[in-house]
Amino acid sequence: EVQLSESGGGLVQPGGSLRLSCAASGFTFSTSAMSWVRQAPGKGLEWVSSISGSGHATYYADSVKGRFTISRDNSKNTMYLQLSSLRAEDTAVYYCAKEPVAVPGIFDYWGQGTLVTVSS
């Protein structure tokens, strides 16, 4: 059974930093591209960042480029998102999501999400 579990969210001041983790199990992690998708309170979904199975290719939304860094450790079946220079508009539930090898670009499994609140 595929399981994704995020952690690391919390309250942080504007300009601060946070590192989110996504622990994965139940599938071959190293062959699956992974992504982060966020949802501001009461709002819709926004793709944030993606990383290839090997970790060599990374992609970012313009809204977070230069401030967020995605990475993964395939030996630990874990993906990370380093959030820096945080702004109030980064407040959201951050979901990690798996992309199927056969259909890259969609998200076939999601974690339960971790809430990041940026406020003074």
Add this chain to the structure above:
Amino acid sequence: EIVLTQSPGTLSLSPGERATLSCRASQSVSSSYLAWYQQKPGQAPRLLIYGASSRATGIPDRFSGSGSGTDFTLTISRLEPEDFAVYYCQQYDSSPRTFGGGTKVEIK
């Protein structure tokens, strides 16, 4: 960036009725790289449809997707109580991947 516009914003229907949700793209989505997700309150989204019309694993056949180019539709043939939720479309034709604003299907 491809902008996806979903309509209506809210759909008020009774169990057993048919739901028709629309997703319109600001430019053509090639190869029908369009997916649909369902999200219930306090839960993560769940993949329903990909490739505009292919059901994901375990999705009941009352859910169907259609369309191409710029106009796509999600149809729920007969609403079950568990189908009342918010539905999002997403394009994966070009970067950045984008989602529509969502359609809430509520009990009338």
